[in-house]
Amino acid sequence: MVEAPVLSNLQQARAWAVAAAVPDPEIPCVTVADLGILRDVELVDGIAIAKVTPTYSGCPAVLAIELAVETALLDAGFQAKVERVFSPAWTTDWITDQGREKLRAYGIAPPHKSSNSKLALFGETTVACPRCGSSLTSKISEFGSTPCKAHYQCDQCVEPFDYFKCL
Amino acid sequence: MKPAAALADALITLGDDHLILGHRLSQWCGHAPMLEEDLSMPNMALDMLGQARNLYTYAGGLENKGRNEDDLAYLRTDREYKNCLLVERPNGDFAHTMLRQLYFAAFMHPFWQAATTSADDKIQGFAEKAVKEIAYHIRHAGEWVIRLGDGTEESAQRMGEAVIALHGYTDELFSTTDTMQICIEANLLPDPERLRDQWDQTIEQVFAEAFLTIPEIPFPQEGGRDGRHTEDFGHLLSELQYMQRTYPGMTW
Ligand SMILES: [Zn+2]
Numbered sequence: 001m002v003e004a005p006v007l008s009n010l011q012q013a014r015a016w017a018v019a020a021a022v023p024d025p026e027i028p029c030v031t032v033a034d035l036g037i038l039r040d041v042e043l044v045d046g047i048a049i050a051k052v053t054p055t056y057s058g059c060p061a062v063l064a065i066e067l068a069v070e071t072a073l074l075d076a077g078f079q080a081k082v083e084r085v086f087s088p089a090w091t092t093d094w095i096t097d098q099g100r101e102k103l104r105a106y107g108i109a110p111p112h113k114s115s116n117s118k119l120a121l122f123g124e125t126t127v128a129c130p131r132c133g134s135s136l137t138s139k140i141s142e143f144g145s146t147p148c149k150a151h152y153q154c155d156q157c158v159e160p161f162d163y164f165k166c167l
Numbered sequence: 168m169k170p171a172a173a174l175a176d177a178l179i180t181l182g183d184d185h186l187i188l189g190h191r192l193s194q195w196c197g198h199a200p201m202l203e204e205d206l207s208m209p210n211m212a213l214d215m216l217g218q219a220r221n222l223y224t225y226a227g228g229l230e231n232k233g234r235n236e237d238d239l240a241y242l243r244t245d246r247e248y249k250n251c252l253l254v255e256r257p258n259g260d261f262a263h264t265m266l267r268q269l270y271f272a273a274f275m276h277p278f279w280q281a282a283t284t285s286a287d288d289k290i291q292g293f294a295e296k297a298v299k300e301i302a303y304h305i306r307h308a309g310e311w312v313i314r315l316g317d318g319t320e321e322s323a324q325r326m327g328e329a330v331i332a333l334h335g336y337t338d339e340l341f342s343t344t345d346t347m348q349i350c351i352e353a354n355l356l357p358d359p360e361r362l363r364d365q366w367d368q369t370i371e372q373v374f375a376e377a378f379l380t381i382p383e384i385p386f387p388q389e390g391g392r393d394g395r396h397t398e399d400f401g402h403l404l405s406e407l408q409y410m411q412r413t414y415p416g417m418t419w
Pocket of ligand 1: 129132133134156157158159
C-alpha cells in the first residue's frame with residue numbers, strides 16, 4: 001500500500017495532490033494514486049520530483065503516464081521531473097480500496113488480493129461479475145484488451161467483462 | 168573484465184532471448200486462430216519486449232559505449248546476437264509456438280525467482296516484476312500444450328511432432344557464457360544449471376497431463392550463445408531491423 005507521504009509543507013502536499021489526480025490513460029476511471037503507481041512526490045530545491053512505477057514491464061502506457069504526471073505538475077506551476085522506479089515492484093495489492101470500487105463501477109472486476117496461484121494450471125479463481133455480482137462466470141482468455149486484464153463472461157447476465165489480473 | 172562490463176554483456180544476452188522470442192510471438196498478431204489468442208500472443212510479446220527493454224537500457228548504461236535500447240535491438244549484425252536457438256525457432260503451428268513458450272517460461276520463472284535476491288538492486292526490481300508476468304506464460308502455454316496433447320488425434324500428433332522438433336534446443340537454456348559465469352560468481356545473476364530441477368518438474372507435470380513423453384536427445388542443438396544461429400534467424404532479423412536499416416535513426 002502506498003500512503004500519501006507525511007508532508008512537511010503545503011507546497012509538497014499540493015504537488016502530491018496535483019500528480020495524484022492524473023487519470024490512467026487506459027483506464028481513465030482510476031487515477032495513478034488509486035492504482036498505487038504514483039509512489040512519491042518530493043520537492044527538492046524547488047523541483048517537484050514524482051516517482052512512478054510501471055505496472056507491467058511492457059506496459060505501453062508507461063511513457064504516457066509519466067508525461068501526463070509531468071504535464072500536470074508543470075500546469076500547476078511546478079518545475080517537474082518524473083523518475084521511473086522498479087523496486088519494490090508494483091503489485092495489484094497496491095490498488096486502493098477506492099480504486100477497486102471505481103473499477104467495479106466502471107465494469108472491470110477488481111483483482112483478487114494476492115492469494116491467487118498464478119502458476120496452477122487451470123487454476124481458476126472465482127471472479128464476481130462487476131455488473132450483477134454473480135459468481136457464475138467463465139474465463140474466456142487469460143489475456144485481454146490490455147496486458148493487465150483477462151477476459152471473462154458472466155454466465156448469469158451473459159455480459160462479457162474485463163478482470164484486472166492479480167499481479 | 169570489470170564486473171560492470173561482464174554484467175552488461177550478460178544482460179544483453181538475456182535481453183536477446185526476450186527480444187527475439189517477443190518478435191516471434193508478435194508475428195502471430197492478426198493470424199491467431201481465434202480473437203482471444205490474437206490478444207494473448209501480442210500481450211505475451213509485450214511482456215517479452217518490456218523485459219528486453221529494461222535489460223538493454225540498463226546494459227547500455229553499464230557498458231558506457233553510448234548504445235541505447237534501440238541501438239542494441241536494431242543495429243547489430245546476426246553474429247552479435249547471443250540468444251539461444253530455441254527462441255528463434257519458427258512459429259510453425261500452434262503446438263510449436265505454445266511448446267516453445269512453455270519451455271522458455273518454465274526456465275525464466277525460476278531464473279527470475281532466484282534473481283530477486285541478486286546483489287544488484289536494479290536486477291532485483293526487474294526480477295520481482297518479471298517473475299509474476301512469466302508465471303502467466305507458463306499457465307497459458309501449459310494449458311494449451313495439455314489441451315492439444317490430450318485433444319484430438321490430429322492435435323496430439325502435432326503436439327508430439329513439436330516435442331520432437333524443439334526438445335533438442337532446450338539444453339542451451341542451461342548453458343552459460345564467460346560473462347554470465349562472472350556474474351554468477353558475483354551473485355548478480357542465478358546459475359542456470361541450478362534451475363534444471365525446477366524446469367524438469369514443470370515440464371514433467373505438463374507432459375504427464377498432456378500424455379506426452381520426453382524424448383531422448385543424443386545431440387542437443389546449441390550455438391546461439393556464441394552467435395552461431397540457424398538460417399531462420401537471418402530472415403527474422405531482416406524483418407525486425409528493416410525500418411532502422413532503411414531509415415537510419417528514424418523515430419516515431
Ligand atoms: Zn453478470
